[in-house]
Amino acid sequence: MARADKLTIAAGTPGIDLMNAAGGAVADVAQTMLTTSDLPSVLILCGPGNNGGDGFVAARLLHERGLEVKTLLLKKPSSLKGDAALAYAAMSEAGVPQWLPLTPASLKKGLTEADLVIDALFGAGLDRPLEGGMVKLAGMVNAGGVPVLAVDLPSGVNGADGSAGGGAVRAERTVTFFRQKPGHLLFPGRGFCGVVDCVQIGIKASVLEEIEPDLTLNDERLWRQDWHSPAAGGHKYDRGHAVVFGGPVHATGAGRLAAGAALRAGAGLVTLACPPSALMVNACHLTAVMVRPLRRGEELSGDVEDEGSAGPIREMLEDKRLNAALIGPGFGVGPQTRECVMAVLGAVETAVLDADALTSYSSSPEALFFAIAGCRGPVVLTPHAGEFRRLFPDLFSLDKLSAARQAAQRSGAVVVLKGADTVIAAPDGRAAINGNAPAWLATAGSGDVLGGIILGLLAQGMPGFEAAAMGVWMHGEAGRQAGPGLTAEDLAPYLKPVIARLVEKPGQGAHEIR
Numbered sequence: 001m002a003r004a005d006k007l008t009i010a011a012g013t014p015g016i017d018l019m020n021a022a023g024g025a026v027a028d029v030a031q032t033m034l035t036t037s038d039l040p041s042v043l044i045l046c047g048p049g050n051n052g053g054d055g056f057v058a059a060r061l062l063h064e065r066g067l068e069v070k071t072l073l074l075k076k077p078s079s080l081k082g083d084a085a086l087a088y089a090a091m092s093e094a095g096v097p098q099w100l101p102l103t104p105a106s107l108k109k110g111l112t113e114a115d116l117v118i119d120a121l122f123g124a125g126l127d128r129p130l131e132g133g134m135v136k137l138a139g140m141v142n143a144g145g146v147p148v149l150a151v152d153l154p155s156g157v158n159g160a161d162g163s164a165g166g167g168a169v170r171a172e173r174t175v176t177f178f179r180q181k182p183g184h185l186l187f188p189g190r191g192f193c194g195v196v197d198c199v200q201i202g203i204k205a206s207v208l209e210e211i212e213p214d215l216t217l218n219d220e221r222l223w224r225q226d227w228h229s230p231a232a233g234g235h236k237y238d239r240g241h242a243v244v245f246g247g248p249v250h251a252t253g254a255g256r257l258a259a260g261a262a263l264r265a266g267a268g269l270v271t272l273a274c275p276p277s278a279l280m281v282n283a284c285h286l287t288a289v290m291v292r293p294l295r296r297g298e299e300l301s302g303d304v305e306d307e308g309s310a311g312p313i314r315e316m317l318e319d320k321r322l323n324a325a326l327i328g329p330g331f332g333v334g335p336q337t338r339e340c341v342m343a344v345l346g347a348v349e350t351a352v353l354d355a356d357a358l359t360s361y362s363s364s365p366e367a368l369f370f371a372i373a374g375c376r377g378p379v380v381l382t383p384h385a386g387e388f389r390r391l392f393p394d395l396f397s398l399d400k401l402s403a404a405r406q407a408a409q410r411s412g413a414v415v416v417l418k419g420a421d422t423v424i425a426a427p428d429g430r431a432a433i434n435g436n437a438p439a440w441l442a443t444a445g446s447g448d449v450l451g452g453i454i455l456g457l458l459a460q461g462m463p464g465f466e467a468a469a470m471g472v473w474m475h476g477e478a479g480r481q482a483g484p485g486l487t488a489e490d491l492a493p494y495l496k497p498v499i500a501r502l503v504e505k506p507g508q509g510a511h512e513i514r
């Protein structure tokens, strides 16, 4: 954002114009939040930098529009610099009532009188967690029972990574500028933002051509051009033949959920390969998905090395029409699983590794990364936080974005670090943060469906990062469509309307974040 501002200012737009546009947008949203009182009263908390500057602009405009405005300042106006100083001067000139210092006493009184609080304390310039007196003031705002509109970011939230180590102001709405920031999408920051409005203030999208951001919000602009509807004269084999390696008779559901989702996501054919003892139960539940018995030393206990356990997998994958594989869900943890993962990575074009396939490498992650390096096409890892920690113990303490990015670089795989704010990261440094997942998606089997969707997209020939990102997005959309009370079984059918909408919306051009 700092570079976007700088480039815009260098191209001839004065910084104060940007600030006036930003403060104007804040004032507009503030008014939409004030519908009940005849003479609404707005309490504006202004910090020492340009975030405070946006607050001064909003104060001036709301005062000019006849609202009662009260400003509490963290620092004396004489310490203000640049655009913030200009905005303060304009506010004073407009006759906004005299400011007061922000103290627990002035805040307490202000909160009893206000219909709305505008938090313009810290935005993009937050350079450390809130501490001491600031923590107390944020706590008072949060306990005050008055709705809060945050300017750019709720004060205390780090825009770059979503951390909020010292706590933060809890906003009902947040107005941000030009583009959403990671802090609006990543938890815990996201939890403080409320509804986020992203408004345009005169920064041209063309500045991004120079900045070349390698981080985006995960939506169709990222991957739509890499996904194609079936060709009119096409054949099912044009869209790949995916294989899911399923678990033993007591753990068949995960593989079935994944296989069904892969087919629904558009793979031409899907085969579920499972131990012979599990064949009947899978066959009883599946129709369009094919089943195939595959002996893999299942009679041996999980901790016994068995060189031969992966032989049948190798044999099966000699059929080169089987171009994409998923292994891990319900598969079991142990050396046999490692054997099978090695066989898959050595033979198939592209693969998704999930659940037990990841956990089986807890004590030897380097062996997995070595095998990934030897795989012909993209490999996607889909760990949840626990699986991630087992595979990348030293990265777990990092913020989610850095953790996923470093994991992708280290493993050579596309990493989908799952959660309410799933991060998708590629080994080349690109990353996307997902924002469409409803809380209802946190349910048993949901991850198996996600693995299956990504598998289905890979089978169709999509590149790894785009397939993973699109899969995560489709999973979120299906969850939204399925709605409250959903279970994992509901998700695959709800992919149908999601895909229908994508088909109706071909070719994407330049874009603006809403």
Ligand SMILES: NC(=O)C1=CN([C@@H]2O[C@H](COP(=O)(O)OP(=O)(O)OC[C@H]3O[C@@H](n4cnc5c(N)ncnc54)[C@H](O)[C@@H]3O)[C@@H](O)[C@H]2O)[C@@H](O)CC1
Pocket: 005, 015, 018, 019, 020, 022, 023, 047, 048, 049, 050, 051, 052, 053, 054, 083, 121, 122, 123, 124, 125, 126, 127, 128, 129, 130, 131, 134, 151, 152, 153, 177, 201
């Ligand atoms: N031209 C521009 O740069 C524009 C900036 N805009 C606004 O400017 C903001 C960024 O302004 P700044 O870079 O001045 O930064 P901020 O105003 O967000 O904060 C910086 C100030 O806060 C202090 N600070 C940081 N963390 C603190 C903490 N934990 N406790 C106490 N003090 C702390 C810093 O020492 C510094 O004085 C954006 O968030 C946005 O609201 C908008 O007006 C649009 C145009």
Ligand SMILES: [K+]
Pocket: 051, 119, 120, 121, 122, 123, 150, 151, 152, 153, 154, 155
């Ligand atoms: K703020």
